[in-house]
Amino acid sequence: MSNENREHAETEVPAAHRDDVFIVIAAYNEATCIEEVAREVSASYPNVVVVDDGSSDETFAAAQRGARFVLRHLVNRGQGAALQTGIEFALKRGAQFVVTFDADGQHRVEDVARLLEPIIAGECDIALGSRFLGEAPNMPATRRLVLKCGVLFTRIVNRVNLTDAHNGLRAFSRDAASHVRITADRMAHASEMIDFVRDSGLPYREIPVEIRYTEYSMAKGQSSGNAIRIVLQYLLGKIFE
């Protein structure tokens, strides 16, 4: 997508489709912000599914105040597993569109509609948010470098040309969502997701999205040093499966 698309009117999901959209949020120890994030999303999309991934804090209760559906992993299984749980639940409830959304408030709810637009229009089955196509005010330089390395890694190992491999904002058609199988326990699921996009052969598209690098999301998010661990996990997983 080219740059001239950046300046555009806010897209809106037609009201008729809103009940068909399920927003899946995986939360692990996010008690301080999950209620607000869930409320914000719920204001536009009634079907918000929060999966509390075995948090030791009040995440579950906080999520219940903000989201329509709250599921709890009795033991922590990792973000990928939590997303898979949320997706399967959403499909069971008849979701026609499934969107994954990060719990720390780094995504903008407005961007969800932009991701859904081409899927609802039947132009693609998967829409992936990309912060490099969009704008990311306050993105620290080191973070930018690490993420760029992630993209390079993706290009080499996953053989997919994406500008942003590790963006948590993704939208799927029902058909696409029902094929998602995330097995990686920890963060390596992002790479797995990309393998899925490639192997599924389903049409996908990258949509520019904005990331809010707030103090909270910076503190909660992956530390850059973690990136190496994630790469190792993913490669080991490939060898031993």
Next chain:
Amino acid sequence: MTPFQTMLVIVFGLLALACLTATLIGLLPRRMALMLFVIWLAGGLASVFPDMTTRIAQLVGIDRGKDLLLYCAVVVMMIGFTMTYVRVRHLRRDITRLVRELAVLHASEQPPAETM
């Protein structure tokens, strides 16, 4: 036989005996039992006839019998670690499946929020 050799023979003998009993009462699968039994037997033989390991070692181009034992031990351990790792992975996946099933089963639902 030195006291140490006697000790080793007793230990290996007991292990072989335990292995045999476990198989007879159905605790160990036969293939696994046979494999373990061969290992304990070899250990016992190597303790009684240490020269034998040297001869075998030289057959495969290793100088001393104890080196051969060390290498074998390392290889066996590596195989063991790998098998355990794969097992743990599978176990983790099974746990995830269980946790997921329970999460979906006990999902809590609030009345839908007012959308704008």
